[in-house]
Amino acid sequence: MSFIELTNIDAGYIKGNPVLKEFHLSVEKGELVSLLGPSGCGKTTTLRTIAGFIMAERGKVVVGGRDYTDLPPNKRNIGLVFQNYALFPHLSVYENVAYGLKRRKVEKRLIQGEIEDVLKLVSLTGFEERLPAQLSGGQRQRVALARSIVIKPDLLLLDEPLSNLDAKLRDEMRAELSRLQHQLGITMIYVTHDQIEALSLSSRIIVMNEGNIEQIGTPEDIYERPETPFVARFIGFDNHLEGQLISKSEEELVVDVDGTTLVSSRSSGSLDLINNGDPVELYFRPDDTKLLDEEENNSIKADIDYANYQGNTTQYSLHVGESNLRAIVSGKPVPADVKSIRISIAPNKLIVEKKE
Amino acid sequence: MKKSKLLIFITIVMFVFLLGPFLVIIISSFSNNAVMRFPPEGFSLQWYNKVLNIEMFRTTFWMSLKIGLAATLTALILGVPVAYTNVRYRYPGKGALEIFFSSPAIVPGLVIGFSLLRFFIYVTKIPVLTGLYLGHTAILFPYTVRVVSASLRNLDRGIEEAAVSLGSSPVHAFFAVVLPNIQSGLIAAFILAFITSFNNVPVSLFLTGPGVATLPIQMLVYMEYYFDPTISALSSILIVLTIIIIQSTEKLLGISKYM
Amino acid sequence: MNRLHLKKTFVLLLIPGLIFLLFFFLVPLLFVLVESFKGADGGITLIRYKEVLTNPQFRLVFARTLKIALIVTPIAVLVGYPSAYLMTKLPAAKKSILMSLVILPLMTSPVARTYAWIVILGKYGIVNQTLTSIGILKEPVRLMYTEGAIIVGLLQLFLPIMILTLVSAMENVQDEVEEAALSLGSGKAGCFFRVIVPLSFDGLIMGVTLVFTGSITAYVTPAILGGAKVLTLSTLMRQEALVLMNWEAATVIAVIMILTTLILYNGLRLFKPRTLV
Secondary structure (H helix, E strand, O other), X not given: OOXXXXXXXXXXXXXXXXXXXXXXXXXXXXOEEEEEOOOOOOHHHHHHHHHOOOOOOEEEEEEOOEEOOOOOHHHOOEEEEOOOOOOOOOOOHHHHHHHHHHHOOOOHHHHHHHHHHXXXXXXXXXXXXXXXXXXXXXXXHHHHHHHHHOOOOOEEEEEOOOOXXXXXXXXXXXXXXXXXXXXXXXXXEEEEOOHHHHHHHOOEEEEEEOOEEEEEEOHHHHHHXXXXXXXXXXXXXXXXEEEEEEEEOOOOEEEEXXXXXXXXXXXXXXXXXXXXXXXXXXXXXXXXEEEEOOOOOOEEEEEEEEEEEOOOEEEEEEEEOOEEEEEEEEOOOOOOOOOEEEEEEOHHXXXXXXXX | OHHHHHHHHHHXXXXXXXXXXXXXXXXXXXXXXXXXXXXXXXXXXXXXHHHHHOHHHHHHHHHHHHHHHHHHHHHHHHHHHHHHHHHHOOOOOHHHHHHHHHHXXXXXXXXXXXXXHHXXXXXXXXOHHHHHHHHHHHHHHHHHHHHHHHHHHOOOOHHHHHHHHOOOOXXXXXXXXXXXXXXXXXXXXXXXXXXXXXXXXXXXXXXXXOOEOOHHHHHHHHHHHOOOOHHHHHHHHHHHHHHHHHHHHHHHHOHHHHO | OHHHHHHHHHHHHHHHHXXXXXXXXXXXXXXXXXXXXXXXXXXXXXXXXXHHHHOHHHHHHHHHHHHHHHHHHHHHHHHHHHHXXXXXXXXXXXXXXXXXXXXXXXXXXXXXXXXXXXXXXXXXXXXXXXXXHHOOOOOOOOOOOOHHHHHHHHHHHHHHHHHHHHHHHHHOOOHHHXXXXXXXXXXXXXXXXXXXXXXXXXXXXXXXXXXXXXXXXXXHHHHHHOOOOOOOHHHHHHHHHHHOXXXXXXXXXXXXXXXXHHHHHHHHHOOOOOOOO
């Protein structure tokens, strides 16, 4: 049994239909797991069900051995960090952070020490008397963190906590969060639609779509080896071509795309599901694309629509037949009179999927 | 530019029309003479003296004050939870209920007063003072519910959830985290409701009785028999009090937002 | 499960206020409604309505009340619109001062507010005094206890209401829309009529509704400025109820007042160009 276990959950009803249906989830102690997906995929519903703001119609929520299913949110030992911080406007930083401790009837003299420690942890020593209105976005987020950590929760739930910060601050806070998580060893479930956040913070990523789990894996698993078309598209395998499977083996799949043969060493999903002759889709990343002058292994001819100089790299908009592709290649753009080029993709960067 | 001059002219005339009468009353309250002339002759504070010495004005002033406070507090205590359900819950029939809680402001006050009088006489034998209190409370609902609703809407729902996640029961969260942050809305609602109750005539008209009368009603009665600057003096006092209240709340809260 | 708990809380929050209003507002109104259909023997009858509606005094008073409202409302619009527009264009500090001044007639005791007009319109009031001393009049003219006096008194109350409603509606018309219109070539007047008026139309309808229904149901102003000589619907009702003790007539008049208000509120809502909550 994992530290956090959701079993067979039906929750989050919109117009009579549950967002999560027969949903399962396991998280180990001390992990930072990201729920990654587009809006509406159910990641926030999952979070709120664990928090207790959504009551599951069916199924169980167990955390650290305790059955949370029927417990109201204020009786669960969780910490919540929101996108817009939700600091209490009328209370000082000190009072905000002390709130949970007071509710737990911690002794007054102990509270002070705890708050000192946690403020030091988030680098906000000296800010005790400030009001939320006097703080910057980053500072507010750190207070929100401090407030939820200081109660020593079983787990920390974070709902897109960095979305309201500007890019630079986001990077800094990401690093902070990572450091805190490792230092304290708190189990964290992190909801985001931003891949980079998920990839850089998590020990495991759970990609969700329309209430279902598409794939669970380490950041590397997700990034390099997407297992479904949705995950592939979501994680950046933007280019796709259509073709027909010619042959398959343990090491490689051979696909015919409009007369050109391409070889891939990977298929997402099970190989058994694709058979020779089946229509398939090929996915690859714009930055895994290389330019070639002559015919070479694993290349295909593409017509140039336009080329955008980007300093170090050039972005090409291309098309092969009816498929529009993007290639991001280092170097300057080819001369303007060149109308088509050959692009090549390494077999292990090319994913074959059965066409749906 | 011609258009602007016309606009300014109309506006100025309008303000003179709206506010001139108040000046007239205040000036005429200092008259030396009992006849209602304007401009007044002489200068005297006798009418103010008279106002403060007429017992009926004192008693009814306190009555209006007491009823106003009691009705406003009741309308707040009953109305704030209603405002909360308006803003935080969705349910079938909500629109109709919202209209219902606003309806005491739409139904003519005279009709409300009359129907309450008939109701109290025939159905529920309620003492006059209680009836007056109940009637005033009813007509204050629209003010408390609407103003507090507006205030609640501006409050981030997240802080209630944050409080609950940290261990507060929903009730505790309401008192600890919601109420303190809608203070200005509560004060605005209080003042608006109190003034409405204090100044009310249509409802009080029907619900007063022996020993139970409000100040406006008393003034009307006085005016039926006497015609001297006493009422000018009393009116002036009320006008100045109103100005003070408006100015101080405007400074504190920016009350024009809530109108 | 917690779902029930949620429902229980919800009910506890809503019920006390709801029951209060039901008991001390709705039920009495329904009671009066039922009473209006009761004949002398206690049976259901329309005879009371017939008595009132065919009464010449009632008809006169009703017509007069409508007439007064029909005069007050357009004036409030014509004077209120430009003033409200001007106020929206002012810098915040000036605007807030003007707004507090506009609120003053609304917040002041109606008795005090209306009493001033006695001083102004009375036999020895300002108007008469000035006009006789200048020589336009030979002797004082009766201005009090006339429809005109009531109209003037009502305007002092309803202009602020119209202005407040319009200001809030006009503020919602963004500055950019106005600038866009001006840049496309419409003059200031054209812009006003073709852009601002239509977009703040909802506010206008609301203001007209409030002023019109308010004028019909107002009590203090007609009571003081019209007295027993010039009765309006509300002073008539009060007379029947408290002076003549004619409960049956008063009840019918009360129902007619509610009906008129409801019809006006809903009827005027039909003029809204689109459904805005």
